[in-house]
Amino acid sequence: MRPTLRLRPTLRLRLTLLNGVLLVGAGAILVLLAWLLVRDALRPTDELLPGTTVLLADGRSLDAAQWQQQLVDATSQELLVKGLLALLAIGLVGVGGAYAVAGRALRPLHQVTATAQRLGEATLDQRIGWSGADDEVAELAKTFDAMLDRIAAAFEAQKRFVANASHELRTPLAVMRTEIDVTLSDDEADAAEYRRMATVVRDASERANGLVDALLVLARSEAQAGRSLGRRTRCDLATGTTNALSAMRREVERIGLRVQTSLKPAPVVGDPGLLDRLAGNLVENAVRYNHLHGRMVVRTGTDGRTSWLVVTNTGFEVSQADVPGLFEPFRRGGQERTGARGSGLGLSIVRAVCDAHGGTVRVVAQPGGGLEVTVTLPAADATPAATGPAAHVGRTAAGR
Numbered sequence: 001m002r003p004t005l006r007l008r009p010t011l012r013l014r015l016t017l018l019n020g021v022l023l024v025g026a027g028a029i030l031v032l033l034a035w036l037l038v039r040d041a042l043r044p045t046d047e048l049l050p051g052t053t054v055l056l057a058d059g060r061s062l063d064a065a066q067w068q069q070q071l072v073d074a075t076s077q078e079l080l081v082k083g084l085l086a087l088l089a090i091g092l093v094g095v096g097g098a099y100a101v102a103g104r105a106l107r108p109l110h111q112v113t114a115t116a117q118r119l120g121e122a123t124l125d126q127r128i129g130w131s132g133a134d135d136e137v138a139e140l141a142k143t144f145d146a147m148l149d150r151i152a153a154a155f156e157a158q159k160r161f162v163a164n165a166s167h168e169l170r171t172p173l174a175v176m177r178t179e180i181d182v183t184l185s186d187d188e189a190d191a192a193e194y195r196r197m198a199t200v201v202r203d204a205s206e207r208a209n210g211l212v213d214a215l216l217v218l219a220r221s222e223a224q225a226g227r228s229l230g231r232r233t234r235c236d237l238a239t240g241t242t243n244a245l246s247a248m249r250r251e252v253e254r255i256g257l258r259v260q261t262s263l264k265p266a267p268v269v270g271d272p273g274l275l276d277r278l279a280g281n282l283v284e285n286a287v288r289y290n291h292l293h294g295r296m297v298v299r300t301g302t303d304g305r306t307s308w309l310v311v312t313n314t315g316f317e318v319s320q321a322d323v324p325g326l327f328e329p330f331r332r333g334g335q336e337r338t339g340a341r342g343s344g345l346g347l348s349i350v351r352a353v354c355d356a357h358g359g360t361v362r363v364v365a366q367p368g369g370g371l372e373v374t375v376t377l378p379a380a381d382a383t384p385a386a387t388g389p390a391a392h393v394g395r396t397a398a399g400r
Contacts, residue, residue, distance in 0.1 A: 316370075
């Protein structure tokens, strides 16, 4: 059975039909008004006496009232016929013109459709590039181009993320395999050599395990950004910060850091595991990227509406222009350096956790070196009950 053809109600067709209906309707009203006006105006005998006759050019003599009726009927008929013919011609021309104009006006939509159909991994650089009139359709084309710019940037960031993650994971795996192969190929290797190999393999596996854990935390945090948190418990940023400082005590003592703390209560509602990781990453970064006998200041507090955690540290100099790059995965000090100590996911996780809890994170480069990182989250008293959904009330602000 052959499929039946069905007229597709496109936007161009609907605009054309609408224009045609309006045009023909307006013309029909004008013809009707003209017809009524002519019938009312052609009454020259109304002022004559009854019984008056009219002598026509052909010699006939007619009653004035009869002659008037014939004149009105003939004129009305001629006006109606010519008016309908003119209306038909105007309707055809108007519909054709409307179809052409609608097609020209909707041309960017066809370009949007064609561009969207051609889009792929290898064609994300294509754009509409509309240069016509600055109207609503042009605004749509520009919006579509801007969306493609964001998609292309996100796609490139995703590819870079996968490449860097693969490199970070490959490094400890290569170290382990090399150590194992070298030790096994040595026929004279003794217990001390095997113990050394085991130590190297253990350290490399710990590094790989730490990277996997960081990636899982980042994925979990980004998945919950703008959505309901899986866990919503009342907790204190000061407690998580205290635990983080305790975990880094040996490293702090080793490099001789001077630590100043002002840990006032900073109650918030959220996922305790993610918030502890946030505080831990900030403290760990402040210690890891500091220098010998440097300084670190850690403060927490609340004003009833928001709670904050501020970590300031000395260290190498960072340009304020490089601060936004610190939040990208596998970026250290604004530079993309895989294989260095740490996973390069610390501030990425901090930003994702802030987004998930409706907060903000602000980083300011300090004169002489170091950073000041300020995390602000809605205070517990200003947050819906722990059983309610998480409200996404803020955007992460980096380097403002």
